[in-house]
Amino acid sequence: MRLNHEYFQALDELRESFNVSVSALCEGIISERSYFRYLKSDDNISFSEFNKLLERLNVTLGQFINYTVLVRNTDNVVNKLISRVVFETFTDIEPYYQKILTLEPEDLLFDLVVKAYIKRYEYLSGKINKQEYFHELEGIRTSLLANSPLNIYSIIINVLYDELFENTAIESLQQIINTLLSLDFSLGAFYYIHALDIILDKYLLTNLISEETKLKLVNRFIQVLNHTPIKPLLMKKYFYQSYLSYINNNQVEFEELLLLYSINLITIYNGKQLQKGKEKVQKAFDYDFDEFLINASKKVFTSSLFEIKE
């Protein structure tokens, strides 16, 4: 089991950089002899003993895993590639994409998710066409165990697949939505948010799902994003919040939220993405984006947020 060995090496690196001796680290937890045995062999340390050693270094398990995955292995390609695919910002994605193609997948459901995102990138960047992307997703979907219950990984694969059907939905969509709404989003939170967003993006302005379901999805999206400080996700939250204000006829709140969406859109995106965002506003609210942005900005400068000097 190489995993244990690799983790122990990372632990030892931290110990050295913290200037902590082996005896000080091990005291009362494991013997020094065991420490060196774990360091050199594949013997297994118990998880709680390992965690106690980390605690003594004042490093939590989460920080440790991030260190080993994100920092020590500076090539944490999976997360980097997927976040770029989700936000559709491809300027520096290619090295991660090339690297990920060389990795040996393990036999995990998670690896199917990774594969789906690789194919999504290939499709969005024009490496493969829509038909090829569709067949790839179909194959990935077939690899999911039949009759196994839905979880966040199988849901995102199904949602990516469903996204490709124009003006129609896959048979299991309602079941997917119901499961998604009932899941604990702590596991795979990023995929959870992306799944909600893809569904809303496709169905919000259609009659293919009920108004009640749409509201549940919008509210869930807003709830999940209450804790995120990431701008592209907040931008989406502002859009859905403005939609809620719009259908509730709250004009003032609606325009405030739409301005937040619009300003984020122009500062985060350009080109195709910017155009797509502008069209979304036109389609949802029948507003001219550029005109709205100028008029709504004018109002803000009269607010108490700014102190205007001559």
Add this chain to the structure above:
Amino acid sequence: MEFDYEVMNCVEQLRLERKMTILEITEGVISRRNYSRYLSGEIPITLEVLTKLLTKLGVPLHEFVIYMTNKNIFNNLDEAYYLDLIRNEQYEEAYNRYYHSIKDKKLNSIYASRTIPICNNLMLYKLGRLFKEEAKKNLSRIIDLKEMFRKKHLNDDEIESLYLYIRICDDEDKERIADYLLNMLFSREYKLTAIHYEFCLTLTYLIVLTIITEHHNKEKYKRNIIKQVINEALDFFRRAKFNNNDILLFDILYKYIKKNNIHNNDIIFYYISSILSTNDTEFLNGRKFAITREDIHIYFTLLKDEEFINSNLYERIMNNALES
């Protein structure tokens, strides 16, 4: 045993969520009897067994640890919210809403050792409930720079605490912090061991830039160093895309160009846009951003400039941040 119990509890929750039987998850890994013993905390789980069980669940170890971390965050939201308010200089709000419940509780979040105790002292000082010298004395006990900087790794708690500490410490400590963090930013030997890695890196840039652009002695940090940090920061912020911190970064850049008579319309536009791009009341509450009529004119001119809007705004500013 509490930790093993917590780990296995998360495994069990995932098993139930995936509607797997105990036989399915344990087959070829451990006996059903041992699974129950792990679950009750009777025997400690090893990394090997945990990884095998997670493989059955289709979840990689790092995703599982993020799951456990998220659970810890959601179970200690009061500490996280309290820190958010203090970080955003909303001391009054923090005091009224959280201080009374936080001051006597056993702290459980990743900010328990340094950051939350620093929050308490900094807030009491800012609200006039503690003398500055007393607060500084308390802080020097909580944050021992000499001890902290002996190692070459910093975690979430340490970075967050430094971000708050520079609001009260003297110039000598600020210089030590800037020197250390410049190493963190530019030397591969120094690493962040943080759960919120990107957020901590964001704070690191903000700490360094605050210190080096505001230093009373202009000769201390040369313009080329400032320029290098700004470029690296812009490159990183462009990718990290954190709300509010954009305002803090451009607030530093805006003040710097104004102080040094550098004419850069891109920075003015982005500074105003970043302020308009958030409605986070816990960040904005009571804040007032001083700008000029000329700045507003620049904002509208660029807003109507199609070529400008269609360009990559961050890339435009990078490399030209300190140019007129």
